[in-house]
Amino acid sequence: xxxxxxxxxxxLHVDVHLMAFVQAYGAWVYALLFLIIFVETGVVVMPFLPGxxxxxxxxxxxxxxxxxxxxxxxxxxxxxxxxxxLNYSIGRWFGPQVFRWENSRFFNKAAFDAAHRFxxxxxxxxxxxxxxxxxxxxxxxFVAGVAEMxxxxxxxxxxxxxxxxxxxLTLAGYLFGNIPWVQANLxxxxxxxxxxxxxxxxxxxWKARRAGTA
Numbered sequence: 001x002x003x004x005x006x007x008x009x010x011x012l013h014v015d016v017h018l019m020a021f022v023q024a025y026g027a028w029v030y031a032l033l034f035l036i037i038f039v040e041t042g043v044v045v046m047p048f049l050p051g052x053x054x055x056x057x058x059x060x061x062x063x064x065x066x067x068x069x070x071x072x073x074x075x076x077x078x079x080x081x082x083x084x085x086l087n088y089s090i091g092r093w094f095g096p097q098v099f100r101w102e103n104s105r106f107f108n109k110a111a112f113d114a115a116h117r118f119x120x121x122x123x124x125x126x127x128x129x130x131x132x133x134x135x136x137x138x139x140x141x142f143v144a145g146v147a148e149m150x151x152x153x154x155x156x157x158x159x160x161x162x163x164x165x166x167x168x169l170t171l172a173g174y175l176f177g178n179i180p181w182v183q184a185n186l187x188x189x190x191x192x193x194x195x196x197x198x199x200x201x202x203x204x205x206w207k208a209r210r211a212g213t214a
Contacts (some may be wrong), residue, residue, distance in 0.1 A: 015186055022066050030071065030080060033058060034079045042085030044090065044142045052169055059173020060186075073170050080162040083089040084127075084141040088154050091145020106107045119143045124153060128161035 022029045040051050055076065062069035119126045119140055130140035146153050164175070176182050182189065 010208075014053050014190065015060070018054070018057055019066075022061060031073055033072065034075050037076055037079040038083040038140060039139070042086035043083075044087060044138060051137065052132065053190040055166060055169035056177060056193060057174035059170040059175075060177025061173075062170070063178045068197045069174055073166055076160055076170065077166045080166055081130075081158055082110050082113070084162065085155070087138070087141035088145040088149075088151070088158070091142040092148065094146070098170065119147065121146065124149070124157050127154065127157035128164065131161040131165035145147045150159070 018029070021032060025032075036054060037051065058067065058076070059069070060074050061067045062072055122129065126140055127144060130137040140156070141158065177186075
């Protein structure tokens, strides 16, 4: 329970924790960021790790010259692409049997079903769109593997979506993250980056489910 509380605090106050890590460990922050993004996108049981808010905060720290913007963007892009490739490969490996899995502490069946409905509705472009949707983005490459999308087609959308996701949010943080108003309301912005895309994803999944049962 204590570990969960610490993880929740890190997600909700990622700016504070990341700043402290940079000050304490310097360049090791790049390894930490690579690991977080790789695990969040690559391991289907880790959809709760911060993604959008983390990229924005990284951009803001780069704007303060505490980190290198080009190095951070390249590493985060590589981590995002490799993570999705791993997730896709896991989906290809397990295949149709995942439809029989039930909810457990390590697998969220509802999130998987929502991602599957979203994928069926929007096809390959879902891989790009899902980058901006917490929880959904962790399951979509897995679903693409289960659905046996060709690796070449998946890789095209994976690279395109990864580049757009990392570049847009990191540059947004770099350009706007240190404006006084943004700094004063950074907690609200972080909450919005988590809750708004999640709400949109849930709404889309609900509509897709209604359409499927109509």
